Amino acid sequence: MKYSEYSVVIVGSGAAGLYAALKLSQEIELPDGILLVTKSGLGESNSLYAQGGIVGVIHQNPEDSVNCHVQDTLKAGAGLCDAKAVEYISSASDEVINDLISSGVKFDRDSTGELTFTLEAAHSIKRILHSGGDATGRGITEALRQKVLEDDNITVIENSMAVELLVDSDKECKGAILYNELTEEHEIVYTSALVLATGGVGQLYQYTTNPEGATGDGIDLAYNAGAVIQDMEFIQFHPTALALSPNNKNRFLISEAVRGEGAKLINNHGDEFMAKYHDKRELAPRDIVTRAIYSEMTREHGFNVFLNASMIDHNKLSRRFPTIAKKCGEQGIDISKKPIPVAPAAHYTMGGIKATVEGKTSINGLYAIGEVASTGLHGANRLASNSLLECVVCAYELADYLSFANLMPPKKIDNNIRQIIEVYSAPISDEDYDIQTLKQNLKKLMWNNVGIIRSGEKLQEALTEIQKMKADFKRTRKCLNKDEYEYRNMLTTAELIITEALARKESRGAHCRSDYKQTNSQAIHSNIKKQENKELIYVK
Ligand SMILES: Cc1cc2nc3c(=O)[nH]c(=O)nc-3n(C[C@H](O)[C@H](O)[C@H](O)COP(=O)(O)OP(=O)(O)OC[C@H]3O[C@@H](n4cnc5c(N)ncnc54)[C@H](O)[C@@H]3O)c2cc1C
Incomplete structure (x- = not known):
C-alpha cells in the first residue's frame, strides 16, 4: 500500500477540522506538514449548514459575562456538564471569536458597524453572533476554507475517508488507513498526532437535519481503537425541522432563532400550546420543546405542528432569515403569511469520544475535537449555539497544546500495526x-x-x-x-x-x-x- 508521513493528520473539514489546521499552521513549525483529509469536498459538513449562530461571550457585549453563560449552560445540561470545561470554553470565547473575525469571518453588524447579538432558547440574554442572517455556518466555514486553501503547510485530500486507526501494542496512535472513493484504493498515513474532527451521528436516524456524511465514523474508529466513548445516549432532537411529508427524510432546519425573534408554535387547531409545558414557552430548553411537540403530534395523530412567524415584521424576517425564507418559499410557504409545518429531527450528538478541551483522548497520539468529542460542555442537553463555539475553542486549544509536543512521525511500527495493514492489503469477497x-x-x-x-x-x-x-x-x-x-x-x-x-x-x-421517568439524584x-x-x- 502507498504510504505518507505528516506531523499532524486532521480527519474532517467542518469548523473544528478547518480551524485546527489553520491554527496549527500559524502556531507551529511542522517539518512534515499537516494533512487535512475529508470524505467529501473540503468544507462539506454539518458546520456548513449551521444557521442560528455561535455563542460569543465577548468584550463587545458588556452586558454578558462568563458566569452568566456558564450558569445557562449548566442549567440546560441537566447535571451532566463538566463545570470546569464549561468555564474554560466560555472564558476562551472572547479571544477565539475575535481571532475568527481577524481570520475573515464576517459576523452581522448594525448600521453603526457594531456586532449584533440575538437570543436563542435557554439563554438569559442576547449573546448569539450570526453571519449572513441565518447562514452562520457558511460564513465561518467559507472564510476558514479559503485560508486553508491558501496555506502551503496544509495538504488537503478530498473524497478520502479514514477507515481504521493504527494503534500499536503500547496503545499509541501512529496513523490511519484511508480509503479514497475516487481511486477505490486504500493508503496509509503515519503521524504522531491524529485528530478526529468527524462530526456527529444524525444520519443514524430516519429524520435528521444532518447532511449525508454524519454517520458516526469517528466514534467507530475511536471505539475500535480502544478509546473511551462517553454519553452516547444523549442525542439531541431539534424541535423544528421543516416537515413537508413523511418521505422528506433529510430535513431542512428552521432555526431556534426564529422562535428567538418571537415566532409561536401552534397545533393543528391553530392553538398555541407551549404555555402548557414550560414557563419559558417557545424558548424553553430544546429537549422540553421537542417533547412538547412530540406530545401534541401523538395526541392529534399528526405528522407535524406549525411554527407561526407571521407576527414578525416582514422586513426583519427576510433580513434575519433569508435562507429559511427562500427554502420555504421554494415549497410554496411564504413565512410572513403562512405557518411553517415543523416536526422534531435528530440533530446533535452530545456524547462522543471522551476528550479534554485540548482534544486529548484516552489514547496517546489520538485527539478528538468538535461534535465527535465529549468534553463535558453539553452534558445531557446542548445549549443552542454552544457547539460551534466548542469546535473553534477546542481547535484553538489543541493547536496550543500541540505546539509543546514532539511531533516527529513514528520511527518504527510494530506487529499490531503490521497486522492492521495486512487486513487492508488482502482481497475480500465481492459479496454484494x-x-x-x-x-x-x-x-x-x-x-x-x-x-x-x-x-x-x-x-x-x-x-x-x-x-x-x-x-x-x-x-x-x-x-x-x-x-x-x-x-x-x-x-x-x-x-x-x-x-x-x-x-x-x-x-x-x-x-x-x-x-424510568425520574431523574436520579446523582x-x-x-x-x-x-x-x-x-x-x-x-x-x-
Ligand atoms: C442544520 C444544522 C444547523 C446547525 N445550527 C447550529 C448553530 O446555529 N449553532 C451551533 O453552534 N451549532 C449548530 N449546529 C451544530 C453544529 O453545526 C455542529 O455541531 C458543528 O458544526 C460540528 O462541527 P465539526 O467540525 O465537529 O463537524 P462537522 O462540521 O460535521 O464536520 C465533520 C467533517 O468530517 C468529515 N468526515 C466524517 N467522517 C469522516 C471520515 N471517516 N474520514 C474523513 N472525513 C470524515 C465530514 O465529511 C465533515 O467534513 C447545526 C447543525 C446542523 C446540522
Missing part, C-alpha cells in the same frame, strides 16, 4: 449488499426504538436487531466502498447508543424513558470501551 436498504432499515429502527421517548423493551428489541444486522453484514473491517464503510460505522455507533441508553435507568435531558456519565476481544466494557 444492498447497502441503501440496509441503511434505511437501521435508520427506521433507531427512529422508532431509540428516539425521543424510549423504553427498556423497545431498546432491548433494537439491540437484538442491531446485533443480528451486524452478524448479517460480514464486513467488520475492510469494505468494498464508502457506503459499506459508513454502514459498518453506523452499526457500531448504533450499538453504543442503545447499550448506553439501556443502562441509563432514568430520564435526564435529551434521554427520556417512559419506564448525575453519572456513561463510559464505554472495547477491550481486547471483549466488546462493550464499562469503565468508571
